[in-house]
Amino acid sequence: MISSLLTHAARHHASAGVVTNTVEGGLHRYTYADCERRARRLAKALTARGVGEGERIGTLAWNTYRHLELYYGVSGMGAVCHTINPRLFAGQITYIVQHAADTHLFVDLTFVPLVEKLAPEFAETVKAVIVMTDRAHMPEVSLPEGMELLCYEELLEGADEDFTWPEFDENTASSLCYTSGTTGNPKGVLYSHRSTVIHALGVNAPDVLGLRSADTVMPVVPMFHVNAWGTPYAAPAAGATLAMPGPHMDGESLQAFMEEAGVTAALGVPTVWLGLLNHLRASGKRIDACKRLIIGGSACPRMLMEAFGDEYGVRVDHAWGMTEMSPLGTYNSLKASQTHLEGEDLMQVRASQGRVIYGVDMKIVGEDGEELPWDGKAFGALMVRGPWVCRAYYKREDEAGETHDADGWFRTGDVATIDPEGFMRITDRTKDVxxxxxxxxxxxxxxxxxxxxxxxxxxxxxxxxxxxxxxxxxxxxxxxxxxxxxxxxxxxxxxxxxxxxxxxxxxxxxxxxxxxxxxxxxxxxxxxxxxxxxxxxxxxxx
CATH class of the missing domain: 3.30.300.30 (ANL, C-terminal domain)
Known part of the structure; x- marks a missing residue:
């Protein structure tokens, strides 16, 4: 059960918790015990509203403590937490809400105007819009007749903590995310409690994130994008503190927040870290507590690896994955046979996307479908499989034959090479080569x-x-x-x-x-x- 991750953190890591650079402004801090109590309040409030098992609950929200409560409260009660990317086109957002048939929509203040504009398009399914703030910050919102407007904090105040997390089949759906990396309408990927928990354990392996209770980890990758690469689950499992940057992701804001929160590791796409690097260089400020930056989403420029390492003593690790993979597939950690490498030889290894983590298998195939050798030279279509790799897209199960081969290998759409040590290097997307x-x-x-x-x-x-x-x-x-x-x-x-x-x-x-x-x-x-x-x-x- 996903709920077990949070109850573990609340019981065994009482001094750890979540620090948020809030949407309203200012920092908010609380413990995992606080988070777990509020998540139970949320689950009880939704149960009182008639939300049942498997019902989709949408979110349009930043990385904050309230969004984390939704991750656990919604999934923990047996419903499905559906994170929506607000950066999609308006028509795509409307399609996603309708396709998922969301009944409630939780919205950060930033996105209230967007929801107000689109609400008439999904009035048939969405019963209520809940603004994720307190009464003092509630905005004026115009919604279609019959669609309720609620205040998040008042919703929680109306419920108590007397809620016991239910137990059910671990293959029950827990969360839903749509990928925009396709042509046509976005495609939904439905995760289960089992796949999410196993993925969290895989992420926390020593050769991957290897989070410890002494860590403070900051996911800059949004919680509306592949569950922030699994960190909202992996951090509580390890008892590591979560640092949530909210909407404040410019270089100046990130540097100040990282220093204030004592961030030791952070995850995001290259453009985010380029902005941070430019600010550090221009301001002369530092991020001395931080030891690692994990980069994914697109290939990491070598310049970023060298600059952060040489100028700030921060190691940059490359990772790769997909929405369809929960998302992590590979992580770049050196093997014992490579620890002696230096200079250009070392950089050649570190610039690759890394090797598979336990739970994932991969191969490259030629145009005839036959597997190609792992020699670092042959490149072909990259295919993967594992317990957190999707079997089919949501409500498109009849198309599984188009996305998977007869043995269940998923076609990633990437072209790659694999060297004799198992290090994979993406050479292109199939459509971009x-x-x-x-x-x-x-x-x-x-x-x-x-x-x-x-x-x-x-x-x-x-x-x-x-x-x-x-x-x-x-x-x-x-x-x-x-x-x-x-x-x-x-x-x-x-x-x-x-x-x-x-x-x-x-x-x-x-x-x-x-x-x-x-x-x-x-x-x-x-x-x-x-x-x-x-x-x-x-x-x-x-």
Missing amino acids: IKSGGEWISSIELENIAVAHPDVAEAAVIAARHPKWDERPLLIVVPKDGRDLDPDALLAFYEGKVAKWCAPDAVLVVDELPHTATGKLLKTALRDKYADHLLQQGASVE
Whole structure:
């Protein structure tokens, strides 16, 4: 039971708990015992409202102590905690709420205007909107007739703590998350109590996060994005304190909060840590308590690893996973045979996505479906399976044959290599790989080289059509503030770093790049706009 994670923390780690940089402003601190009592109040309040087992309860919320109470109160009572990404397009949010058939919607103050706008679209399913604040901060909200407006703190005050966590089949659904990394409508991934608890134990293995009761861990990755990579479950299991940054995720706010909370480890996507690095360099401030940054979501630029390690003594660990995997699949921890490595040899290993954690298996296959060798050279479609890997998308079970092979291996959509030590390196998404004259070129590798250039803030590489080679790499970059980018100098920057035929054919300098709702580069939009750029520029067939 997911509830057992919180009751363990409340009983055996009484001095640990949660510190939040709140939406309303200011810090909030309390213990896991406080959290568990309030989660029981929440469960009792929802039971009194008629919420039953399997009922979907939606959230549009930041990483806060109240959101954590929902994680445990909703799932613990046997309902399904459905976290919704507020960064999705309005039409996608409406689709998700309708598809999940959410009956209650818990909303942080930031997202009240969004819900107010969309509420008429899902009035048939949503019975009540609960604003996650106290009465003093309750806003004026206009909702469709018949849809209740409630105050979170008043909802809890109306219930007592006399609630016993029920026990039921561990395969019961616990939480629901929709992935935006697909074409068409978002697809739902339904997690169970069993898969979530096993994943939390896997995350806490020594060669993975290895959280300890002495740690304070800060998930900057949102709780509405793959359950904040499992940290809201893994931290209580270890008795580690959770530091919740709320909506305050700029570099200045993160640095101040990390120092105040004593954060020892933090998790997030590369863009978050780039913002923090820029603030540290500009302000001269530090994050001395922090020992590790865990980066996932997209490939970690080598520059980030080197900068945080050399300048601030913070180790950067690479991890990889997917919404469909709960999400963790691999983590970059050195094996005994690699502890002697130094310099470039060490960086080559650390720059990979790492090796599988116990519970996950993986393989790469060629176009014929046959498994390819683990030699670090052959690359093919990456496939995974394990007890926290989804069997099918929510309400799309009849399509499982399209996403899995006959033996239950899930097709990740990534192209990868695996070396003899089992370290996996993502070379591209299947749809993003560049096929030039029959040879594959990794857009990720070219992007990582570009962002290492001192004048580049962000970079994307796409496949542009070519009259002779079918596709060639086109580099699209955003310069750092106040810097002028010389395209020829940037192309020269690739010399000696990749084979000449792999280097980009051209450079485009733009003001900004499009992103998905989870902060990843939106390459579909770039391909739509620039796929014919080389043809328009008169690319030679020579």
